[in-house]
Amino acid sequence: MKRLIYSSCSSENVDFNVVGEMLTHAVKRNKEKGITGMMVYDGHRFLQCIEGDETVIDALLEKLREDTRHHSLHFNGIEFDENRLFANWNMGYVNNSKEIHKIMHAVTGNEIFSPETLNYPDAKLILWELSFIL
Ligand SMILES: Cc1cc2nc3c(=O)[nH]c(=O)nc-3n(C[C@H](O)[C@H](O)[C@H](O)COP(=O)(O)O)c2cc1C
Known part of the structure; x- marks a missing residue:
């Protein structure tokens, strides 16, 4: 199983x-394709x-590279694993700014959500910690 984490910025009209x-569409598609995961969005930036x-x-x-709803894709990291981290979610979604800032601060010491600056372990930990509020 392949796990990929990336960050991007939402486009102006998004x-x-x-x-x-x-x-809603992505969850349906992911279910069909056996894709699981987590996405965080603060109104400006994505971490997925x-x-x-x-x-x-x-x-x-x-498809993500071609999608004009976001831009400036940055790859935080890729790994191969036997087990899924987000097995219960065909795409868990968190957009609660307060929780995002709290977990950012706990993991990095800085509460500003700048996912493109995160190293892979921190990006993974932030997504994992945020999955507990789902
Ligand atoms: C930030 C972001 C995250 C996305 N996540 C997913 C996803 O998890 N699964 C998915 O199928 N499409 C996702 N999409 C949409 C895809 O880019 C693309 O529009 C979609 O896969 C097309 O689906 P279809 O052509 O199979 O209907 C995402 C788009 C954006 C902008």
Whole structure:
């Protein structure tokens, strides 16, 4: 199983409503393809983990690269693992700023949500910790 974590910035016309609708579709697709993961969005930036078969993850990555709803994709890291971290979610979603800042501060000492600056272990830990509020 391949796990990939990346960060990106939402495009100008994208807000919580657009992201909510996009996710409803994504969860359906992910279920069909056996993709699990977690996504955090603060209204400006995304941090997302996607887990699944390598070919399926690579195909989604191609779609993500072409998706104009976000830009400035930055790869925090990739790893192969026998077990899924987010097995219970076809895409868990957290957009609660207060919780995001709290966990950012606990992990990095800085509460500003700048996911592109996170190293892979910290990015993974932040997504993992935030999954507990789902
Ligand atoms: C931040 C962000 C996260 C996304 N996450 C997913 C996802 O987890 N799964 C997914 O299928 N599409 C996701 N998408 C949408 C894809 O880029 C693409 O629009 C979608 O896979 C197309 O689906 P379809 O052509 O199979 O209908 C995401 C888009 C953005 C901007």
